[in-house]
Amino acid sequence: MNLFEYVADRWSRLGLQAWLHVSAVVQCTIIAAVIGVLIGVAVYRSPIGSALATALASTVLTIPSFALIGLLIPVVGLGVAPSVIPLVLYALLPIVRNTIVGLSGVDPAVTDAAKGIGMSRFGVLTRVELRLAWPAILAGMRVATQMLMGIAVIAAYAKGPGLGSEVFAGLTNAGSTNSMNQALTGTIGVVVLALILDGIYVLISRFTVPRGVRV
Template structure:
């Protein structure tokens, strides 16, 4: 069976895997963004705190995917929960780092002016600083999403959903009739989804960042 026949015969299953893969990556990116932005807000005014937060997030990223999943499986078991925890942890670094950089890069004159017209500290943060830092935060989310698209394949080791199952089946059954078709289909599917999501980020940036800031 050639590749096109394989894809045609399993179209409904592949569409489901594509949906599950995309859904997991998007949800994990959102969770990582919420957590990462909160961490960034908590530490960006402290050089020591910023360095510690960035170092811890970097340390997580240095742990091999299989090793982290192996550590999580005894705690959260096989299935989507373990995959989600791993992906959220891996997605933190670019978001935390970019949040800190974005907030730290806000011109103090702008925040002083905001306070001068009576804004509260919370108002300055939410209505001025975070808005100005948004392009950097969005860039961090974009990087995190591309990273997680690939790492999500490894999550099939913990019975995570998505194209990872296709890739792992192909590698596990190497030499069988459809093993190459499975591996190629899963890999190509991830690449296509990554490109599509990257295009979505381009649109989000276009509609949420002013032309002057996009520069």
């Protein structure tokens, strides 16, 4: 059986796995974005706080994904939890870093002008600074999403959702009839989905970022 026949015969199951893979990545990116932006807002005015937040987020990336998931399994069990927690943690670095960079790069003259017309500190942050920092934040989310597409494959080790189960099944059953088809289907599927999501980010940027401030 060639690859196309394998995919055609199992299209419904593979479609569901692809959807679960994308859904997990997107949801974890959104969660990480909320946490990362809040951290960035809290520390961007402090050089020490910014360096510490970036260093802590960077430290997570030094932990191999297999090891982190393996350490979480005895604590939270198998399934969604040991998959979501690592994905959120791995997504934090680019979002936190870009939030800090974006907010720090806002021209002080712009914020002074906003304060001069009577805006509160919260109003300046939400209506001026975060809007101007949005291109950088979106770029961080875009990088995080691409990272998570690959890392989510490893989540299959903890019975997590997505195309990783195809890859692991193919590698585990190496030498069997469809082992190569399984591994290739999962791998190619992840690549295709990553490209589609990247294209969606391009569209989001085009519709939400003014041309003059695109990064």
